[in-house]
Amino acid sequence: MSWEVVIGLEVHVQMNTATKAFCGCSTEFGAEPNTQTCPVCLGMPGQLPILNIEAVQKAVLTGLAIHATINLESKFDRKNYFYPDLPKGYQITQLPVPIVEHGYLDIPSGDGEKRLGITRIHMEDDAGKSMHEGLDGISHIDLNRAGVPLMEIVSEPDMRSADEAIAYLKQLHQLVLFLDVSDANMEKGQFRCDANVSVHHPGTPFGTRAELKNMNSFRFIKQAIDYEVGRQIELIEDGGKVALESRLFDSAKGETRSMRSKEEANDYRYFPEPDLPPLRISQEEVNAIKAGMPELPGQLRKRFETEYGLSVYDADVLTQTRELAAWYESLAAAHPADPKRCANWLANELLGRLNEADCGITDSPVSPESLASLLDRIADNTISGKIAKDVLDTMLETGHDTDTVIEEKGLKQVSDTGVIDAMIQQVLEANPDQLAAFRGGKDKLFGFFVGQVMKVSRGKANPGLVNQRLKVLLKS
Amino acid sequence: MPFSTLSDMKSRLDTGEISAREITQNVLERIDTHNGTLNAFVHIDPAQVLAQADASDAFRTKHDARPLEGLPIAVKDIFCTQDGPTTCCSNILKGFHAPYDAHVITQLKKAGAVLLGKTNMDEFAMGSSTETSAYGPCRNPWNTDCIPGGSSGGSASAVAAGLVPAALGTDTGGSIRQPAAVCGITGLKPTYGRVSRRGIIAFASSLDQAGPMTRTVRDTAMITAVISGHDSGDATSVADAPVVDWLGACNPADMKGMKIGKPREYFVDGMDADVREAVETALKQCENMGAEIVDISLPHTEYAVATYYVIAPSEASANLARYDGVRFGHRCKNPEDLLDMYTRSRDEGFGAEVKRRILTGAFALSSGYYDAYYKKAQQVRTLIRQDFLDAFKQVDVIATPTSPVPAFRIGEKTDDPLTMYLSDIFTIALNLAGLPGLSQPCGFAGGLPVGLQWIAPAWREDILLSAASAYEAATDWHARTPADFDGQGDAA
Numbered sequence: 001m002s003w004e005v006v007i008g009l010e011v012h013v014q015m016n017t018a019t020k021a022f023c024g025c026s027t028e029f030g031a032e033p034n035t036q037t038c039p040v041c042l043g044m045p046g047q048l049p050i051l052n053i054e055a056v057q058k059a060v061l062t063g064l065a066i067h068a069t070i071n072l073e074s075k076f077d078r079k080n081y082f083y084p085d086l087p088k089g090y091q092i093t094q095l096p097v098p099i100v101e102h103g104y105l106d107i108p109s110g111d112g113e114k115r116l117g118i119t120r121i122h123m124e125d126d127a128g129k130s131m132h133e134g135l136d137g138i139s140h141i142d143l144n145r146a147g148v149p150l151m152e153i154v155s156e157p158d159m160r161s162a163d164e165a166i167a168y169l170k171q172l173h174q175l176v177l178f179l180d181v182s183d184a185n186m187e188k189g190q191f192r193c194d195a196n197v198s199v200h201h202p203g204t205p206f207g208t209r210a211e212l213k214n215m216n217s218f219r220f221i222k223q224a225i226d227y228e229v230g231r232q233i234e235l236i237e238d239g240g241k242v243a244l245e246s247r248l249f250d251s252a253k254g255e256t257r258s259m260r261s262k263e264e265a266n267d268y269r270y271f272p273e274p275d276l277p278p279l280r281i282s283q284e285e286v287n288a289i290k291a292g293m294p295e296l297p298g299q300l301r302k303r304f305e306t307e308y309g310l311s312v313y314d315a316d317v318l319t320q321t322r323e324l325a326a327w328y329e330s331l332a333a334a335h336p337a338d339p340k341r342c343a344n345w346l347a348n349e350l351l352g353r354l355n356e357a358d359c360g361i362t363d364s365p366v367s368p369e370s371l372a373s374l375l376d377r378i379a380d381n382t383i384s385g386k387i388a389k390d391v392l393d394t395m396l397e398t399g400h401d402t403d404t405v406i407e408e409k410g411l412k413q414v415s416d417t418g419v420i421d422a423m424i425q426q427v428l429e430a431n432p433d434q435l436a437a438f439r440g441g442k443d444k445l446f447g448f449f450v451g452q453v454m455k456v457s458r459g460k461a462n463p464g465l466v467n468q469r470l471k472v473l474l475k476s
Numbered sequence: 477m478p479f480s481t482l483s484d485m486k487s488r489l490d491t492g493e494i495s496a497r498e499i500t501q502n503v504l505e506r507i508d509t510h511n512g513t514l515n516a517f518v519h520i521d522p523a524q525v526l527a528q529a530d531a532s533d534a535f536r537t538k539h540d541a542r543p544l545e546g547l548p549i550a551v552k553d554i555f556c557t558q559d560g561p562t563t564c565c566s567n568i569l570k571g572f573h574a575p576y577d578a579h580v581i582t583q584l585k586k587a588g589a590v591l592l593g594k595t596n597m598d599e600f601a602m603g604s605s606t607e608t609s610a611y612g613p614c615r616n617p618w619n620t621d622c623i624p625g626g627s628s629g630g631s632a633s634a635v636a637a638g639l640v641p642a643a644l645g646t647d648t649g650g651s652i653r654q655p656a657a658v659c660g661i662t663g664l665k666p667t668y669g670r671v672s673r674r675g676i677i678a679f680a681s682s683l684d685q686a687g688p689m690t691r692t693v694r695d696t697a698m699i700t701a702v703i704s705g706h707d708s709g710d711a712t713s714v715a716d717a718p719v720v721d722w723l724g725a726c727n728p729a730d731m732k733g734m735k736i737g738k739p740r741e742y743f744v745d746g747m748d749a750d751v752r753e754a755v756e757t758a759l760k761q762c763e764n765m766g767a768e769i770v771d772i773s774l775p776h777t778e779y780a781v782a783t784y785y786v787i788a789p790s791e792a793s794a795n796l797a798r799y800d801g802v803r804f805g806h807r808c809k810n811p812e813d814l815l816d817m818y819t820r821s822r823d824e825g826f827g828a829e830v831k832r833r834i835l836t837g838a839f840a841l842s843s844g845y846y847d848a849y850y851k852k853a854q855q856v857r858t859l860i861r862q863d864f865l866d867a868f869k870q871v872d873v874i875a876t877p878t879s880p881v882p883a884f885r886i887g888e889k890t891d892d893p894l895t896m897y898l899s900d901i902f903t904i905a906l907n908l909a910g911l912p913g914l915s916q917p918c919g920f921a922g923g924l925p926v927g928l929q930w931i932a933p934a935w936r937e938d939i940l941l942s943a944a945s946a947y948e949a950a951t952d953w954h955a956r957t958p959a960d961f962d963g964q965g966d967a968a
Contacts, residue, residue: 039574039575039576042803043798043803044574044575044576044798044804045556045564045569045572045574045677045798046574046578046675046676046677046678047674047675048673048674048709048710048712049711050709050711051711078794080793080794082797082800082818084800084802084814087798087802087803088797089794089797089798089800090794090797141802267842267843269793269794269838269841269842269843269846270841270846271790271841271846271850274680274681274682274712274791275678275681275712276711276712277711277712
């Protein structure tokens with residue numbers, strides 16, 4: 001009998017608000033430990049939470065982008081547990097009435113799309129960080145992260161493979177970046193995923209699920225799910241039973257292992273947060289947030305295909321991030337003659353070089369206007385496409401603009417017939433055997449002569465003119 | 477001097493008859509003389525207090541006096557203050573110094589008050605007798621073998637003994653009104669949301685409210701005027717609360733046309749006969765002054781104590797989770813591991829009553845019991861609130877005894893928490909409903925003061941103040957002073 005995999009995902013997204021969820025502390029990543037704290041996020045006696053309205057707006061925006069219901073009245077609850085990086089001894093979250101419910105995402109599937117349900121998005125505050133390693137057996141606590149606003153995005157158990165799970169996560173990741181609700185850096189823990197995984201035979205009830213934790217890259221998530229599916233199938237086929245438990249992914253071993261025993265299972269004793277009245281937002285506020293919704297990846301992709309005539313592939317590549325899409329649009333505006341050339345040069349040449357240098361598009365030393373002027377010089381035959389690649393290298397190295405680099409390096413294309421004829425003459429004289437062979441009928445040697453002339457010109461000869469003059473001079 | 481009211485002191489300061497320094501010195505001397513007996517104050521720094529008085533005197537020479545200029549006010553050890561320790565009278569917070577002032581402390585400072593120090597209380601405000609304090613029990617000046625009520629017992633004792641003219645307390649289930657009643661002073665619990673809770677150590681967040689404890693109704697109004705108002709740092713502090721003319725409401729009037737509800741559930745068998753008689757007599761007197769006494773019913777009263785003892789401990793179990801030995805407060809010595817640190821730090825730091833309530837609350841919230849306890853209690857809370865809404869369709873204000881019994885002996889009920897919890901039987905319902913309440917002296921029972929409680933609709937503290945002012949003007953119970961502390965005794 002065949003097995004079917006059932007996956008549901010819980011994604012914790014750190015919102016990129018200026019201040020924390022319930023106090024005025026900065027959310028900046030990477031500061032000295034415990035410098036971005038105050039009596040509120042330290043959980044000191046008598047301190048009270050004040051909800052950050054920016055976090056509410058970002059949660060609503062995300063809800064609208066996944067076509068969900070926005071609850072105009074939602075409630076906060078306390079989730080109680082003891083841990084040293086949880087200063088209040090409880091997390092403020094939303095249990096029965098979250099701010100967002102009943103949404104979905106469509107992911108590509110075969111030739112069409114598959115709709116994956118999103119049960120809810122609720123707001124909560126993050127815990128701090130405990131550091132145990134390399135500190136001589138002493139644990140250290142950094143509370144800079146304590147109180148940073150999170151959205152927990154909970155999917156329906158709608159995914160049937162690790163690949164579908166990854167497709168969903170990548171799309172969600174791209175979405176929160178486009179919405180600018182999160183910086184979503186997985187290594188920094190700004191986009192964290194837990195996966196609920198079970199297996200069953202189709203047509204029978206779902207199996208018992210295990211919750212996989214501690215997976216901080218798409219690759220690890222896929223590895224963890226694949227491992228867990230294999231483990232569960234093997235276990236059941238050997239007559240065992242899957243336990244309802246949390247399992248930690250060990251990326252070094254590529255395995256999942258049980259996290260805590262039943263004896264230590266938490267009873268979170270949820271109850272309504274008495275320090276915060278119900279969160280009420282008006283339909284007008286929701287409408288205003290909707291009006292400010294940026295273009296989403298799907299819409300942008302379609303527009304790039306129609307407006308700029310890009311291939312599906314190029315449109316997809318150039319809409320991976322909001323910053324890249326904006327960069328492309330600036331480039332296409334500065335070099336309107338050939339949007340496809342713009343796409344090629346950005347996607348293949350510039351991005352390739354930036355990736356090698358581990359540099360993001362927003363930090364590119366070459367601006368869209370600068371790259372556009374390089375493309376202008378190709379279009380007006382000042383330089384060849386091949387030379388242009390060298391020019392781009394130099395531009396990236398030095399930060400100089402196109403014309404300066406062409407000027408400084410004397411790379412201007414040679415289009416003077418007299419000069420080119422002289423070069424051809426030089427090549428013909430240097431290669432009498434090849435000339436004789438060509439004239440004897442070996443047409444294929446034409447390419448050889450083109451290459452030699454380009455070499456003599458150090459790439460600067462106008463290739464069209466070289467071809468044209470060679471045809472004439474080889475015959476004479 | 478010892479039993480001066482805040483208002484008297486204010487006029488004497490305003491006329492220049494006396495300075496803030498002189499008042500403060502007198503107060504400090506009296507505290508020095510009597511605190512050994514009463515144990516009303518747990519932290520006091522005389523030099524720092526005198527410095528405040530000097531600053532106030534200096535301010536007065538250059539500027540117009542602020543509303544509480546130079547007036548000495550004590551505060552319960554539950555209010556965080558940057559000056560001196562704040563411990564909630566718990567070993568778990570021994571030595572804790574808050575790096576901030578509670579919002580109401582800031583308000584008092586801005587109004588020119590001289591903050592005298594911290595008064596004794598039941599640990600984390602959990603108690604009705606000020607016996608659970610880590611600093612030992614506080615005593616009632618009318619009979620030092622008796623409790624001063626609780627949890628704001630230190631504040632009540634200090635005011636009643638004439639050590640200070642006024643003090644702040646907090647009231648979660650009666651903790652201002654019950655000690656005010658059994659010590660023979662006046663105490664006001666404002667409407668929930670009237671006074672910011674920021675910087676007040678939380679017991680039960682949906683019930684806690686700070687308020688004044690004084691010798692007269694007008695004095696409660698003077699302080700409430702200063703400490704009330706919206707605070708953007710407390711989401712439960714109400715922004716558009718109806719404003720009260722605090723002092724205007726205290727101008728004595730007769731009670732003509734006032735409809736006073738007398739709930740039958742608050743006059744029951746089992747309560748002290750002298751207490752009942754004192755309150756009945758007070759109501760007769762109101763009738764003589766033109767009020768109409770209307771028999772009413774608050775049918776869900778009998779569930780109030782049970783409801784409270786689910787909701788308050790539930791909230792407390794979460795509010796007290798932060799005392800874990802990690803960041804501040806008591807940490808046990810040489811913990812073996814994390815669990816050992818948590819359990820021993822909390823075991824050593826919390827007293828028995830606090831532990832009892834944390835456990836009760838954790839149980840009520842736990843999986844499988846939530847619906848039967850916490851959720852049910854919230855439903856009953858709605859019914860209790862509705863009782864009052866219905867009653868206020870018939871009457872302007874409700875009058876009841878504050879406590880069913882006068883002050884009991886220290887140690888008498890410490891082994892019987894359930895009997896102890898019943899001390900709050902008449903005060904708890906209004907915390908659950910979020911309503912304002914005021915207790916004022918209305919007689920004696922066996923030489924111990926009896927309190928009359930007034931209850932008004934939400935935001936109508938003005939009704940409490942005018943009813944209580946009228947009664948106060950017609951009686952002199954509030955002027956009685958305990959003989960052992962240089963007073964006149966309970967006889968007129």
